[in-house]
Amino acid sequence: MAYLEQIGFLILLGISGWLIYKRVSFIKRNINMGQSYKPKGPSSERFKKMMLLAFGQKKMFDKPVAGIMHFLIYIGFVLINIEVLEIILDGIFGTHRLFAPVLGSFYSTLINFFEILALGVIVSCLIFLIRRNVLSIDRFHKSEMTAWPKLDANLILIIEIVLMFAILSMNANDQILQNAGAEHYTETGSLFISEMLIPLYNGMSVEMNLLLERFFWWIHIAGIFAFAVYVTYSKHLHIFMAFPNTYFSNLSAKGKIKNMDDVSNEVKIMLGMQQPEGDAPPPSSFGAKDVNQLSWKNLMDAYSCTECGRCTAECPANITGKKLSPRKIMMDTRDRMEDAGKHGLENGKFLLGDFIKEEEIMACTSCNACVEACPVSINPLEIILELRRYKVMEESKTPPEWTAMMTNIENNFAPWAFSPSDRFNWANELKSEN
Numbered sequence: 001m002a003y004l005e006q007i008g009f010l011i012l013l014g015i016s017g018w019l020i021y022k023r024v025s026f027i028k029r030n031i032n033m034g035q036s037y038k039p040k041g042p043s044s045e046r047f048k049k050m051m052l053l054a055f056g057q058k059k060m061f062d063k064p065v066a067g068i069m070h071f072l073i074y075i076g077f078v079l080i081n082i083e084v085l086e087i088i089l090d091g092i093f094g095t096h097r098l099f100a101p102v103l104g105s106f107y108s109t110l111i112n113f114f115e116i117l118a119l120g121v122i123v124s125c126l127i128f129l130i131r132r133n134v135l136s137i138d139r140f141h142k143s144e145m146t147a148w149p150k151l152d153a154n155l156i157l158i159i160e161i162v163l164m165f166a167i168l169s170m171n172a173n174d175q176i177l178q179n180a181g182a183e184h185y186t187e188t189g190s191l192f193i194s195e196m197l198i199p200l201y202n203g204m205s206v207e208m209n210l211l212l213e214r215f216f217w218w219i220h221i222a223g224i225f226a227f228a229v230y231v232t233y234s235k236h237l238h239i240f241m242a243f244p245n246t247y248f249s250n251l252s253a254k255g256k257i258k259n260m261d262d263v264s265n266e267v268k269i270m271l272g273m274q275q276p277e278g279d280a281p282p283p284s285s286f287g288a289k290d291v292n293q294l295s296w297k298n299l300m301d302a303y304s305c306t307e308c309g310r311c312t313a314e315c316p317a318n319i320t321g322k323k324l325s326p327r328k329i330m331m332d333t334r335d336r337m338e339d340a341g342k343h344g345l346e347n348g349k350f351l352l353g354d355f356i357k358e359e360e361i362m363a364c365t366s367c368n369a370c371v372e373a374c375p376v377s378i379n380p381l382e383i384i385l386e387l388r389r390y391k392v393m394e395e396s397k398t399p400p401e402w403t404a405m406m407t408n409i410e411n412n413f414a415p416w417a418f419s420p421s422d423r424f425n426w427a428n429e430l431k432s433e434n
């Protein structure tokens, strides 16, 4: 029987590992569709930023209540994995509580600590469920947060509650079996949180407690494997993607808009600041119409988005009722990548037009508030600007007000319809009045 359990466990481990490997390879291929990108700033500074934002969750504490609950879930997820390591080793070697004899009395302290975390995760997840579904917090109810995104956000919270309840129930049955002197059930000492569940399972036969202990063990570990596979399809991929994403983000001045090198060079040559370099071919296109014309960092951003909506809540265009939502920009970029990854780039669809509409990108004021608000260093503005550059420079599609402004900049070196020589007339008028 023990061998059967071991074989079943190894099959489950192998299938989960294979599914995760396939999905991660697919995501990597999709991100590699993007153009080259070199992050600005020394790697030591970028590492520091990664530790503060991804590991330390620094920006989450801008909203302290949500920040503390999020931190509890995160730290619970990371630390409880130490117990999962023991469960995996037990599964492989057919042992029970492998670490208990090695750690001695410290084992009991450790498991009690994990149980406190497990309770904290359950409470935080319940509060998050209420916040999302009962309270009317605007950013959770925008038009892009219906159907799958809404279900995804709820599912993950429910799965976490089930996983934590399974581990506590497993420990409760384990304690009953220890007290009954069942074979292989190593003494763990009192486990204060799971002890509270003992009345639920007390008074049953030893066989029933054995069955329940194994049942919750399997629910917990199978749930963890299923969760690990599911996460790669979910917005919760940010748990892992936040690390490379913050590490590779730029350290250049906040709000600095990326220049178009081809255009800058052309202007410098016209002004005599630079010599033309041989017969350099003209750029094939300006801006981006599809995901393969964005940088790989823009694409990594899309896979790192937590769909938290902090960017949309700060976006002046969205607040004033425009169609633009920076969160939707990131979700659409990811959806198009998935679509192109599955059906090929040349499937007659484009990011601009089929996923993101002209009305959305034209509403952006380029204020940078979305970039400032994002807890994991995502830059929706960069994608918006690349799409807008395509519209303006490749399709010459601009609102009429912009055309007049751009003609003025070209002719008068300023957005106003005055000749440069008249620019200081107002000062001369002031002088003559005095």
Ligand code: SF4
Binding pocket: 311, 314, 315, 316, 317, 318, 324, 325, 326, 363, 364, 365, 366, 367, 368, 369, 370, 371, 380, 381, 384
């Ligand atoms: S930069 Fe654009 S998308 Fe971002 S907050 Fe400002 S207006 Fe919204």
Ligand code: SF4
Binding pocket: 304, 305, 306, 307, 308, 309, 310, 311, 312, 326, 327, 330, 373, 374, 375, 376, 378, 380
């Ligand atoms: S871009 Fe950042 S702030 Fe906006 S929804 Fe995604 S993770 Fe949240």
